[in-house]
Amino acid sequence: MDSRQLRYFAAIFEHRNLSNAAETLRIAASALSHHLSNLETELGVILFDRKPRGMEPTAAGHRLYEHAKVILKSMSAAEADLRQAGGKIAGAVSVGMAYSAVKAIGVDLARRVLSDYPNVDLALTESLSGATLMSLMASDVDIAMVYNPPVDPQLRTRPVLDEQLVLVGRPEIIGGSPDPIPFNEVLELPMILLRQGVSARAILDDMNLLKKIESRAKLQMNSVQAIAGSLEAGLGCVIGNKLFMADQIARGDVHVRPITDPELTRTLYICELTSRPPTYAMEAIRNLILDLTRAAVRSGKWEGTLIDV
Known part of the structure; x- marks a missing residue:
């Protein structure tokens, strides 16, 4: 398997059509089909289901495409990088x-x-x-x-920086006081949280504390706009940094309070x-x-x- 075979395979995968891929690559469709057959024989797998209206990648085809995408991108970057060695950054x-x-x-x-x-x-x-x-x-x-x-x-x-996390929400939700609020009291409030999983780790890396927050969350969202709109509408509060809602905080649309016992940070x-x-x-x-x-x-x-x- 060489880089040309990977380029040909990737073009077929992206176009889902042999003729369109051949046109993009500027080679004959018959030649492209021959290269694909050779690649499948070499790997011992079927990469596409041939259908009347195109080419449907198999599970093996999807797996190979993920590898091909990384390899071809790395090769392109290496070529461009070395050509610029000692010259302009490009x-x-x-x-x-x-x-x-x-x-x-x-x-x-x-x-x-x-x-x-x-x-x-x-x-x-x-x-x-x-x-x-x-x-x-x-x-x-x-x-x-x-x-x-x-x-x-x-x-x-x-690691670049540590941030101290704060509680953000409308005053009628989190109180209008600037004083810190204990973490146990935060858990009694209607929380809005990023959906569980990798996204939730962005809030807090202490899994025990994170599980406590997740168990009390009333809403889980993976949309910045939805979370911001929900905060302004008074649907709940969120643990984050001041930068997240800086404009709304400056206008007085939402309030912010430090969290204590313990303080919450993220990196x-x-x-x-x-x-x-x-x-x-x-x-x-x-x-x-x-x-x-x-x-x-x-x-x-x-x-x-x-x-x-």
Whole structure:
């Protein structure tokens, strides 16, 4: 199996049609069909079910595509990276960020890339922390900023900052006092929580405390807009950082209170895949992200404690 076979296979998978894939690759459909047959013979599996209206990937086809996507992306990045060695920083870099990170440094990152690295093609994706991690694991992004990622040999992680979590909600829900609220009292309030699983880890990495919150949650959502709207509507309260609802807090639409007994914290990491060596462009963007994070924390825009950054 070589890179050409993988490119041909990936094109068929993405088009689900032999003729369309052949047109994209600019080769004869008969030749493409021959290469596919050779690949299936070599691997000893059927990669597609041939149907009158196209090609339907089998389970083996789906598995191979996940490998092919990573391999072809790595090869393309390696070629572009080495061609630029000693020259201008160039190439495509995709970054996934949790919502809070985008709010703190997303625009500044885009501005600095345009001014400092005009030959870098930046793709910035915003999602909840759990979804950001899954995008990294699927090689859809090169660099991810994720809260409390699990320990995984596939991940190269670096802690960036610790955040103290607070309670956010309308005063009639959490009280109008600025005084801290004990954690046990928080559990008696109508909680809105990210759905259980990887996303929930972004709230808290202490599984015992997290289970207590999950058991009391009235609503579970995986939508920033839905959670924000529910808070403003007085449907419940949420544990998070001040940055999450900074505009609403500033307008007085929602109130914020510190949490005590215990204080709750979470850690933001910058993550990459161990299987993908960094390119010059990835190194430049990673360093830029760290610089912008430092600046945002030191200016007070992002409340947190820097960790060896």
